[in-house]
Amino acid sequence: MRPGGVAPSAWVVSVTEHKRNPGMQRELRVAAPLPGLGLSSATVPDGADVEAELELEALTDGRIVVTGVVRAPWTGECRRCLEPVTDVVTAEVREVFEPHPPDGAETYRLDGEQLDLEPMVRDAVLLALPIAPLCATGCAGPDPDAHPVAVAAEDADDAPPPDPRWSALGDLKFD
Numbered sequence: 262m263r264p265g266g267v268a269p270s271a272w273v274v275s276v277t278e279h280k281r282n283p284g285m286q287r288e289l290r291v292a293a294p295l296p297g298l299g300l301s302s303a304t305v306p307d308g309a310d311v312e313a314e315l316e317l318e319a320l321t322d323g324r325i326v327v328t329g330v331v332r333a334p335w336t337g338e339c340r341r342c343l344e345p346v347t348d349v350v351t352a353e354v355r356e357v358f359e360p361h362p363p364d365g366a367e368t369y370r371l372d373g374e375q376l377d378l379e380p381m382v383r384d385a386v387l388l389a390l391p392i393a394p395l396c397a398t399g400c401a402g403p404d405p406d407a408h409p410v411a412v413a414a415e416d417a418d419d420a421p422p423p424d425p426r427w428s429a430l431g432d433l434k435f436d
């Protein structure tokens with residue numbers, strides 16, 4: 262960081278050369294953290310590097326096409342056994358950056374000669390993160406040995422009858 266300045270983002274790249282040379286392709290690799298990225302079910306650790314291997318190509322009309330792959334590590338909780346799960350998501354991207362995206366356009370804004378990859382990378386990772394993670398395809402659910410409290414409660418003589426308001430939960434399927 263420069264004294265008194267703002268640290269330049271690793272995700273902002275200059276496209277000056279591209280704009281002068283339409284059709285030129287350039288490969289680019291960025292690896293930097295993107296704090297605060299995640300869903301309630303799976304989050305990317307704040308300090309962990311998100312990686313992008315991209316190719317930038319300028320079109321003759323000033324737009325830039327970005328294609329490539331984005332990778333991010335994540336942690337979450339298995340939806341069946343509630344044990345921690347750690348994995349990596351990979352997302353393919355193919356997006357267009359343009360100076361003045363029209364309303365409702367599915368393109369990203371190109372600010373002068375600065376192309377900020379961060380919104381695209383965040384969107385791609387969010388779409389790829391699992392909404393209901395599993396530790397393994399065949400996860401059988403909670404390990405009874407790891408949850409002795411629930412078993413003991415079933416054996417207790419003076420346990421109150423189950424609340425009917427909760428019985429609907431027994432019918433829920435998480436597949």
Ligand SMILES: [Zn+2]
Pocket residue numbers: 339340341342343344395396397400401402
């Ligand atoms: Zn599991």
